[in-house]
Amino acid sequence: MTNYVKVVISGEVDIYTSTKLKEKLYDIIDKNDKDLKIDCSQLKYIDSTGLGIFAGAFKKAKEFDRKIYLTGLKSNIKKLFVITGLDKLFIIEE
């Protein structure tokens, strides 16, 4: 049995779509007691609105002593995590 919950995020995360992501992601963290593995291979676009939600998810998961893994980040999106320093909060896997 895996010790994490896998979440797949696809499409574009911006000010218009971010509320939906926030609700879903925070709900998953609330309702599970495992680490989170977020598959970002289908994530095409994200800006600071979306990055803020990731930061919030980290904070929430940390309260329950859980980790968040990010997989399949495209190079342009990984760059945004590095620029903002958020790469240090997550376990980024290729």
Add this chain to the structure above:
Amino acid sequence: MGTSADIIELMLPLKAEYVSIARLTASGIASRMGFDIEVIEDIKVAISEVCSKYVQKGSSLAEKFKIIFTVSEDCLTITFNSEDKSLRCIFNKEDDELAISILNALMDEVQLCIDNNDDYLLTMSKYLERKM
């Protein structure tokens, strides 16, 4: 393209659902100018950061805003304007740390807070690196 700059203007309602239109337009113009795909992605993120901020903070103040793309031979300059000048200087260091660091890292020149006498609200530029 001639030596003088071409101007493309886009007027958008201050609504979240239209931010993607700004990205698509920027993408089309940057692609037409010959920017690499990775740089185009950076420009898309930068324009989206500004538009999102206007939508977040300005929708109760103004109904629409204008994006002006100035296309010169080696530079794309993106300028923002609105009839409502209260949209001026809407980024602040405490609340918008992520957005400001992204803008400064992705664009070559960013002027977040233009002098009150200027007609524009905010401007940013990206230079085209010519391959030798």
